[in-house]
Amino acid sequence: MRYSDDICLQAARLNIGPEALQTYLDAGKGKRAPGVVRYLHATIKPIGAACNLDCTYCYYLSKESLLNQKKGPIGMGLLEKFIADYIGSQDVEEIVFTWHGGEPTMLGIDFFRAVLELQKKYTPAGRRVSNDIQTNGTLIDDRWCSFLAENGFLIGLSIDGPAELHDIYRVTKNKGSSFGKVFAAGRLLKRYGITFSTLTTVNWENGRKPLEVYRFLRDELGASYMQFIPCVEPRRFDDETSDKKAKYVSSQRDRLGQLFLGAMDWSVGAEEWGTFLKEIFDEWYAHDRGRVKINLFESMFAQLRGEQALNCTSSPFCGKNVVLEHDGRVYACDHYVYPEYEIGNIRERSLGEMVFSLGQLEFGLDKYNSLPRECRRCRHLHLCGGECPRTRIVYTRKGEGNLSYLCQGWKMFFDHAKRRIAFDKG
16 A cells, blocks of 8 residues: 555654554544554543642642643533543443542542443443542542442552651641541441552652551551552752753762752652662562552563553553543643643544544654663663653763663662562572
8 A cells, every 4th residue: 555755754753654654543533444443541630630638749739820720620511522532532342431630539429420420321332431530538438438339430549658658748738647538548448348559659758668668558558459650750940841851960879869860859769769669579579479469560570471561651652541631631641731742622622533643643652762772772671661751851871861760770670570580480
């Protein structure tokens, strides 16, 4: 088949074949080649950045002013339009709705009852939807748990460890403790049999106490699903340009070096991140395999078997996980909700058109195409995928940009884990 000169030119620029590019763009227009199945995922911010906590490291609280957002939740008409379009823009059997914030439970149970009714209205026979909510847990009570259990919601519960670690950064609007309510929410979720995963932001403080964090989540909270997210926040210059990244030579690895690397001082250090993963891995590998699921470890084992990464951060490409704001605007990624990464508005275009577009494809492929030579030659590239682009804020020793701030930590962990696995097999 002959392709247009423009398709051939753009394909060469993106380092893909013209057939792949044409097929991708055709999918955005509703034309599917045989065997092509459209899939995308949206993180939905139905209440925008509004939240009842004031977490120090939160990367989202400033979005209201940065994006000139109007306060208030998504309107019912816009919600219905989104749900119909989201389901209609995909061909997979299960459509996953991820409700995020801000704090989505501030919308109340009746909002999510309306969501379920709209999903039922637009889900065709032979397909199904599922819902998950990422919450700080402070509003979860018996009424919430009864509703969540009855309707099969999955829950992500944000908690950073025991009280003395959690409350360092995860504070209320008046700078008080949030731990008690969050811990009580976890206990309630377990009592009601609701599947939940803890989401722990690994920062400068709790990152130095890995086993204290892990044992608390496992033994005191009783979590059997855990996500660990490294806190890497680029140093800000002012409120309007918080996405600017200061890039510095990555030779220094101490606390001072962390600041010189352009990260905010609550960010976990690269070596601390590696040590954090190593110590938890050893404990988990020895005692909890098959009983506790940890996102990063499960993905690593899948990748070692030659399967796809389970996390977008470890995948070679990205771009399929977009963000819907409560005003209808759609952004390339949850960590790129900035004006320059707005890809459209669901009032004007379908999600399929936005996601299966040249601009979004370029955004996703850039994860690999912008890798420095050091990464391309690295023995661990098939496991880390170059890490999330949001962490690529430093230079290599040879002066190339786009090296992950966490690079040294990932190398430490993968070398350690591979040796441990090899020894076990031997």
